[in-house]
Amino acid sequence: MSTLRGVGVSPGRAAGPVLLVRDRLPEPESGPQPVDPASEAARIRPAAEAVGQRLRDRTAATGGEAAALLEVTAAMATDPALLSAAERAVTERLLPAPRAVFEAAAEFADALAAAGGYLAERVRDVQDVCDRLVAELTGTAAPGAPEPAEPSVLLARDLAPADTADLDPELVLALVTEEGGPTGHTAILARSLGIPAVVAARGVLPGAAGARVDGAAGTVELLDDRVAPESAARTRTRWRGAGATADGQPVKLLANVGSATDAATATEAGAEGSGLFRTEFCFLDAATEPTESAQHEAYAAVLRPFAGKPVVVRTLDAGADKPLPFLDTAAEANPALGVRGLRIAFERPGVLDRQLAAIVSAAAETGAEISVMAPMVATPAEAAWFAERARAAGAGRVGIMVETPAAALCAEELLAEVDFASIGTNDLAQYTCAADRMTGALAALNDPWQPALLRLIDSLGRAAGAHGKPVGVCGEAAADPLLAGVLAGLGVTSLSMTSAGLAAVGSSLAEHSLPDWRRAAGAAAAAPDPAGARERANAALAS
Structure with missing residues (x-):
């Protein structure tokens, strides 16, 4: 028997016989040349x-x-x-x-x-x-997850989203991958299906006869003998469609959206609104800047299902990982640290002004209660510059994304310029630990339970409380049921996630009072590492 540690991305415990997922196909031969x-x-x-x-x-x-x-x-x-x-x-x-x-x-x-x-x-x-x-x-079999003949633990080098999407939770007891990270689709879908999952578990292949998996702790025991199938998911109270702790403290549960389909799915899932509307998703293939009218129509299609509900609209988060052809940005040696997000607007303010006008007019047409926020803000001056333009365009509520350590450390000054802040935990984690979140070998550094990240969020929560202004989280950390409560304990007032995570998070929040979550948050932030943070949070809630 051997025990491995990866990154737990979907809570729950399970054990059972191992089923290996077929790996990628070998490279096809370069010959012979076709006759025709x-x-x-x-x-x-x-x-x-x-x-x-x-x-x-x-x-x-x-x-x-x-x-x-x-x-x-x-x-x-x-x-x-x-x-x-x-x-x-x-x-x-x-x-x-x-x-x-x-x-x-x-x-x-x-x-x-x-x-x-x-x-x-x-x-x-x-x-x-x-x-x-x-x-x-x-004419060969495609790689991917085979249909289990019995309840099993799936082990894979990595799982494509299409392989994870329609797994049967009755037959797939748990998922374990050697690669991947906490923000990938394997993590998102495993949580939505209620399947315990661990990613970045180095050495899990070539596998074993049986396995025990703890999706919260991120541990995998490889067993020499087969083990009878068993699973133990946490029992949760029923979620009733509004986010709140056991003592009634509201914590809004919102959805991240990028399209009209996402918006419809979110409202069907019971989202109280959207904490992140990714506007750039409407124009990823645009060769020229969309007209204000075209932007109005695209935004209205997403806002319409949210009539009467709050929607936080993020202005173009272009550059780096989301290059938009119509912006024709220059190649950069390190685009993640380059001209992206609000930094593009400094060079092309007209693009921002036209977008803000379209957002405001689309909100007026649809009845959605919009706020606007800027991505990749680092200084109070940047926050003030954006807030002035947004308010001039008619946006009644203006905020910023906190994705850089600089923004978190200067939260007092930034919040003096805007009405709210929203933490992008995916980027904040990778910038804090200097670890590309797409590099599987660095997945542990991008674990949202990293104490350094929790301490930055704690300082931001304290600053927001002092200013009487709300602070949300719109990264994948919000979809972790236990971490969601810890974030509330750190002062976060809203959580925005993929729609599939809403019910589990809502149920988990309702299990404990806000003082209990604060105690768990303090214990987690004081831990030396992510595993210790989880353990201390659970221990605090159990005491």
């Missing part, structure tokens, strides 16, 4: 349509986040740019169709990886699509 290149190239699009249709068929049995991810993967499988690049590789370079698809996908994946951040998270999707297309073209 035109006919060989013509095989690619029908294969893509077949793969895309199978993915779309699976959405019928899912919903919410899982269905959206399957639809995205299906769209990637039939992406005209990808298929055209593969066809050219056949006709111009005389590659066999499987190899042509492999090389075209590799170019796309390399470009996304170089962008970093959110776009880098799409690399696994591209690899998954590539494997499915190659399998279709070669």
